[in-house]
Amino acid sequence: MNSQAESAVKKLARLPLNTVCANCGTVQRHGFSTVCIKYLTFVCNMCKTSHQAVSHRCKSLTMSSWTQGEVLQLKKHGNDYARNVWLATAPTIGSGGRPKQGDDVNVFKRFVIKVYEEKKYYSEPDGNGNGNGNGNADGDADSSSIYVTGSKDKLIRIFHSTTHALIHTLEGHDNAVTSLSWLPCGDGGIGIGGHGWILISGSWDGTAKLWYIPHTVTVATSMDTALCRCIATLPGHENTVSVVGLPSDPSNSNITRLATGSAGIAQGNVISEHKIRLWEITLTPLTTLTPPNNNKSAPTASVQLKNTVGNDHNGPIRGVAYDALSSMLLSCSNDGTVKVRDAHSGEAIATLSFHTGGGQPPMLLHVASMGDGNVIACAEDGTVVVWNMVEMNQVGGGGGGGGGSSYKPQVIPHPNTVWKIIPLDKAYAGDFATACHDGMIRIFTTNSTRMASDADRAAFASAVEAAKAKSSTGPSAEEIAGLPKWEMNTTNPGKSEGQVMVFNKNGKAIAAQWSAASRAWIEVGEVTGRNENAGTIDGVQYDHVFPIEMDAAGGAVQKFQI
Numbered sequence: 001m002n003s004q005a006e007s008a009v010k011k012l013a014r015l016p017l018n019t020v021c022a023n024c025g026t027v028q029r030h031g032f033s034t035v036c037i038k039y040l041t042f043v044c045n046m047c048k049t050s051h052q053a054v055s056h057r058c059k060s061l062t063m064s065s066w067t068q069g070e071v072l073q074l075k076k077h078g079n080d081y082a083r084n085v086w087l088a089t090a091p092t093i094g095s096g097g098r099p100k101q102g103d104d105v106n107v108f109k110r111f112v113i114k115v116y117e118e119k120k121y122y123s124e125p126d127g128n129g130n131g132n133g134n135g136n137a138d139g140d141a142d143s144s145s146i147y148v149t150g151s152k153d154k155l156i157r158i159f160h161s162t163t164h165a166l167i168h169t170l171e172g173h174d175n176a177v178t179s180l181s182w183l184p185c186g187d188g189g190i191g192i193g194g195h196g197w198i199l200i201s202g203s204w205d206g207t208a209k210l211w212y213i214p215h216t217v218t219v220a221t222s223m224d225t226a227l228c229r230c231i232a233t234l235p236g237h238e239n240t241v242s243v244v245g246l247p248s249d250p251s252n253s254n255i256t257r258l259a260t261g262s263a264g265i266a267q268g269n270v271i272s273e274h275k276i277r278l279w280e281i282t283l284t285p286l287t288t289l290t291p292p293n294n295n296k297s298a299p300t301a302s303v304q305l306k307n308t309v310g311n312d313h314n315g316p317i318r319g320v321a322y323d324a325l326s327s328m329l330l331s332c333s334n335d336g337t338v339k340v341r342d343a344h345s346g347e348a349i350a351t352l353s354f355h356t357g358g359g360q361p362p363m364l365l366h367v368a369s370m371g372d373g374n375v376i377a378c379a380e381d382g383t384v385v386v387w388n389m390v391e392m393n394q395v396g397g398g399g400g401g402g403g404g405s406s407y408k409p410q411v412i413p414h415p416n417t418v419w420k421i422i423p424l425d426k427a428y429a430g431d432f433a434t435a436c437h438d439g440m441i442r443i444f445t446t447n448s449t450r451m452a453s454d455a456d457r458a459a460f461a462s463a464v465e466a467a468k469a470k471s472s473t474g475p476s477a478e479e480i481a482g483l484p485k486w487e488m489n490t491t492n493p494g495k496s497e498g499q500v501m502v503f504n505k506n507g508k509a510i511a512a513q514w515s516a517a518s519r520a521w522i523e524v525g526e527v528t529g530r531n532e533n534a535g536t537i538d539g540v541q542y543d544h545v546f547p548i549e550m551d552a553a554g555g556a557v558q559k560f561q562i
Contacts, residue, residue: 005066012074018042022082025093026101033061040077050112054324055184055247086115088123109325113371118429150177156201170211172230175204183245183256200258202241208234208260210301232301238262238273239515244320246343254283261317261331266520274317275310276331276346279303309346323369332377336361352387354409363525370423378418380525384434386410415467475509475527489521
């Protein structure tokens with residue numbers, strides 16, 4: 001331990017400008033006992049908890065070791081720097097959502113997210129460490145300087161976020177890549193010195209993988225792509241895997257966590273063994289940290305399965321997410337519900353549901369947290385659902401109007417299946433984007449200054465109504481009677497992974513997908529409408545299948561719709 005550095009940090013903590021918490025104004029005359037390393041500020045206990053909730057690494061003045069390098073960084077930054085830069089345009093303490101001493105911890109958490117994650121009040125620093133009034137600039141390097149995609153061709157591709165140039169391709173999965181997430185990372189989050197990111201991927205091959213991506217891949221003159229590599233594999237999942245990174249251990253930045261969800265396996269005509277798994281990842285940090293040319297090795301990772309929760313959904317798990325405000329894990333399923341879970345045990349503590357006026361709710365394909373108390377999910381029938389957790393807790397119940405609950409979530413219909421929802425950040429915090437099967441990306445906002453024109457909103461409403469009218473005519477009873485019986489599906493195995501076939505189940509046309517791993521058909525939904533792009537799959541003509549694109553003979557693409 002460097003006693004000289006530790007003494008210097010304690011002296012900095014007692015400087016008058018550092019004895020007032022930058023976020024909430026709490027005063028500690030003898031100095032605070034914690035430093036938020038990512039933003040180099042001395043913080044009160046409530047702000048420490050709030051920073052840790054979103055994986056901002058914090059260190060104790062007395063229980064941690066310190067280096068002269070950290071002392072120099074704290075001298076350059078500190079609480080006054082944060083007030084001038086990160087909080088340059090923030091409201092006064094106790095107003096506009098900015099917490100004051102004695103407020104509920106959720107007020108602190110919301111504000112920390114707005115300030116540091118969304119950069120809502122940020123102003124680019126000048127040479128003296130003062131804000132220059134340029135608003136929400138990008139600031140330090142983080143994962144926003146790149147973006148990654150996963151594909152059916154088993155590959156993960158890394159692109160530059162400004163030029164959109166392909167930087168590198170990651171290979172290693174044996175089937176389609178279905179889910180991507182970042183581990184808490186960057187400037188101290190996992191103890192690799194701020195010189196790289198850890199990407200998590202999930203796949204139809206039943207595994208999740210961890211990938212190290214050095215920051216130098218974004219530098220055109222020194223693209224150290226040789227260090228992009230898989231550093232761990234998490235095997236043993238039941239078919240396709242959904243992934244999400246969780247906050248790291250506040251007492252040890254080399255230990256971080258993630259959650260995975262699996263789609264389950266077919267046992268007879270029932271899908272079971274869909275599970276939530278909680279994992280602990282111990283990272284061995286890099287020892288040579290002089291970018292861009294001296295990083296000669298990627299970090300290593302050891303993986304430990306900490307907990308498993310199985311079969312508490314009534315269908316395959318299709319997505320997982322983390323809500324930083326409540327510190328809860330979320331999962332969505334084909335059963336049309338979202339489970340709110342303890343992020344350490346994985347046990348469900350609440351269920352979010354909704355009713356669309358029909359029978360069974362549609363399958364939920366993805367779930368996300370807005371970070372402000374709103375949870376959003378999207379469905380195969382084109383529904384996007386928004387639950388406001390604060391309002392819901394005030395009236396009681398899990399939404400949907402069932403079980404005596406008076407709370408009803410907001411439902412936003414789309415013209416077709418919505419596969420993905422992405423919350424936006426920084427200048428667009430509070431907005432989210434939807435990826436619809438009609439080939440359109442749409443952005444939704446509560447900010448009146450960013451709303452679409454009347455003409456655009458009318459066109460969207462017309463497209464929804466047209467799709468609704470078109471889908472109201474499903475297959476006839478005669479057509480359904482001619483389909484193979486679901487009870488006999490075990491005698492009709494698929495010919496390839498992902499093959500789609502329609503069956504007659506209790507007088508309804510249902511689409512199923514072949515899983516080579518389970519050697520079984522997995523039910524994916526009821527056929528409710530006609531498809532103008534009907535075609536032939538494996539020599540059988542289908543009019544009604546769920547919305548995917550499949551390769552056909554001669555290189556053509558068949559489009560289908562539930």
